Amino acid sequence: MLSEIQINILSELDRLVHRSYELVALSGIVTELQGLLKNSKPKKRKKVEFALRFIDKYKIKILDEEILPIETTDEYIHRIAKKKKYIVATNDKNLRQKLREDNISVIYLRQKTYLSVDGFLG
Numbered sequence: 512m513l514s515e516i517q518i519n520i521l522s523e524l525d526r527l528v529h530r531s532y533e534l535v536a537l538s539g540i541v542t543e544l545q546g547l548l549k550n551s552k553p554k555k556r557k558k559v560e561f562a563l564r565f566i567d568k569y570k571i572k573i574l575d576e577e578i579l580p581i582e583t584t585d586e587y588i589h590r591i592a593k594k595k596k597y598i599v600a601t602n603d604k605n606l607r608q609k610l611r612e613d614n615i616s617v618i619y620l621r622q623k624t625y626l627s628v629d630g631f632l633g
Contacts, residue, residue, distance in 0.1 A: 521569070523626040527618060528598075530632075534571045535597070539578035539587055541566065585609065598632065 524532070547559045565571070578587040585606045592599045592615045599610055600618040607617045607629065616630030 518620075518624060518626070520565075520626070524618070527626055527628050528632050532598075534569065535574045536566050536571050537578075537588065537591055538573050538575045540584070541573055542578075543584060589613070589615070598628075598630075600626075 524534075541563075544559050544563055548556060548563065551559060566573075574591070576587075576591050578584070579590075582590065585603065588599060588601070588606065589609055591597065592610060593613055598616045598618060599606075601607060601610075602619050607619060610617050611629050614630065616628060616632055618626050618628050621627045
C-alpha cells in the first residue's frame with residue numbers, strides 16, 4: 512500500500528515514463544475505497560485514507576467508468592485498461608499476470624524502494 516513506502520511516486524513515474532502522462536483512478540475503485548473507509552479496521556482505514564488523500568492531493572482525474580455487476584475489481588481494472596490502452600499500477604501479483612497476458616504494461620513497487628515496469632511504456 513502507498514502509505515508503507517518511502518519513495519516519491521511521481522519522481523519514480525517520471526523516471527520510468529519518458530513521455531507526458533496523466534494519472535487516473537477508476538470511479539469504481541474510488542467508490543470501493545470510500546466504502547472501505549467506513550467499514551475497515553483502523554490499520555486498513557489508515558491505508559485507505561492515505562490512498563484517497565493521494566488522489567485528492569495530486570488532483571488525479573477520476574475516470575467515470577462503471578463496474579459491471581458481474582465483475583470483480585480485477586476484472587474491472589483489466590477491462591478498462593485493455594479498452595483504453597492504459598498502463599496499470601498495481602502490486603497485485605495475480606492482476607499483474609493477467610494484464611501481462613494481454614500485453615498491458617504494469618508498473619509495480621520493487622523492494623519497497625523503487626518502481627519497476629513489466630511491458631513497454633512507449
